[in-house]
Amino acid sequence: MDFLNAMGGTAGSFFGAVIPFLFVLTVVVFVHEMGHFLVGRWCGVGIHAFSLGFGPELFGFNDRRGTRWKLCAIPLGGYVKFHGDANGASVPDPETIARMSPQERAISFPTQPVSKRAAIVAAGPIANFLLAIALFAGAIWLGGRYELPARVSSVEPNSVADTAGFKPGDLITAIDGQPVRDFNAMYRTVTGAAGTSLAFTVQRDDRDITINATPATIDERTPFGRHRIGRLGIRSPAGSEAKLVHYDLGDSLRLGVHETYFVVERTFSYLGKLITGRESADQLSGPIGIARVSGEVAKNGGVGGLVGLIALLSVSIGLLNLFPVPLLDGGHLLFYAFEVVRGRPLSERAQEVGFRIGLALVLMLMLFAAWNDILNLGASWKNT
Structure with a gap:
């Protein structure tokens, strides 16, 4: 009987963490990808897919412009696939681009001026910062x-x-x-x-x-x-x-910006101390840790707590995506900066190597964060 009760408690804890986690992550990812999507549409770029999650499609639909909106089985991110991209990470497909007609090249992402490409890429993190400001400010304005x-x-x-x-x-x-x-x-x-x-x-x-x-x-x-x-x-x-x-709307927005800046400043402070050896990397957390926090916030803080967590996570994801690592938005912006300086894009080989290095770095970071989460989870169970 004790075993069954323990299993029931574990299952309840699992679903109590997973459902808030999926809600929080879905909101943050949706806003991030919507930033890419809206600016891409505004720039006249064709869009093949807007996906929440990766892997096999669970369900979806096509809009009147031919974009496939879909929900996929692995809910740990998302992507917008533009015309001319080889995949959801906006890696260019040279062979496909070479076969394009003039009409197709006009709506292809890789053939757009560098200013448009940079605007589309930067729109995702910017959308995350705007979401955080809006949530922080809204909470202050409505509730003081x-x-x-x-x-x-x-x-x-x-x-x-x-x-x-x-x-x-x-x-x-x-x-x-x-x-x-x-x-x-x-x-x-x-x-x-x-x-x-x-x-x-x-x-x-x-x-x-x-x-x-x-x-x-x-x-x-x-x-x-x-x-x-x-x-x-x-x-x-x-x-x-x-x-x-209580604050009026203007002061609430100012405080929302201040709260967002505080998260950014504290993140850079931690990274600076990490580089100089004054901080430990064991503070890095991944999906397991975020899921656990989501469950605790939903249990103890309710809707207001989840709104605050969404704002915090939105700033973190926006900032992370701006790091100059190939495969992330910041890596694309770094390539575009080289393109502006050189007067032409980096070679296909250089970009391919960069994306592979970026993928390796991202995977290593994810694995390291997951390992930290497991250690923290074990420590938590040991202390209970």
């Missing part, structure tokens, strides 16, 4: 957000804050000269500055003083894996001090 003053309610003994001289009642107004809006903004700055000296402007007894402190580095385990964050050792005010602040 609770804000706590950046006031120190208590200081942990023997912590960095205690040693630096923070006291209960201190109000943090700026960090390194940048104004601090609320406790959450202060927390974000501190957690992202582990081992970095910060200058805090503190209001105490109606006067401003400066306190220098270097957040300690601690390991924090999250559903995405282990993260190294900075910690001062101060506690926030009681929740009763939080106030719900």
Whole structure:
């Protein structure tokens, strides 16, 4: 009986994670590919297929312009196949292009001016950033957000804050000269500055003083894996001090842009620390980790939590696709940059080698992320 209950619980957890994961990923992928699709249509390029997922087609239909809209069996991405492409990754098909009539070349993706090709390729990541901004801004505009003053309610003994001289009642107004809006903004700055000296402007007894402190580095385990964050050792005010602040549409959009920029900035900060050896690659997560997080967010955060996760994942996928790796959008843009500088495209051989290298890098990254997910999942089960 215990075995059956365990199996039932495992099955429930599985479907409780997979369904939110598919919802989140489908929205993000659909918006990304729709960016490519709309700009491609606007540029007059023929489109053979718009696919959500890879592999065998489950079902689909043809629109009046002959584009096949389809849902495929492997729901881990998608693609738009333009006229003249050898596959969904927009790899050119030289033999097919050579046999094209003038009318076909006019609507073929590889024969378009480099400016149009670059616009079509960049439209996918841009659509992801716009989606994130819209979701962040919409959530703030519709529901407002609770804000706590950046006031120190208590200081942990023997912590960095205690040693630096923070006291209960201190109000943090700026960090390194940048104004601090609320406790959450202060927390974000501190957690992202582990081992970095910060200058805090503190209001105490109606006067401003400066306190220098270097957040300690601690390991924090999250559903995405282990993260190294900075910690001062101060506690926030009681929740009763939080106030719900409503913003108009303009301010909501501004804050939506700020939230999106924060994700981008934090990602680049992590990558910089990874390159210099100050961060570990075990924080990278893949589909398994995202599925697990999706299930937990759906369970604990509901629709609002899933909307926030969609926004976060949309920024991440948009940013990832801009990396200058052949096969990704950024790789195509890199090839187009070489084409502009040289006055002609790279040779077919060079492009083929580049795409193979890009495929190998993407596959290795996916495998490494999946391995991290498995290790994190094992650690989670061990701790339960």
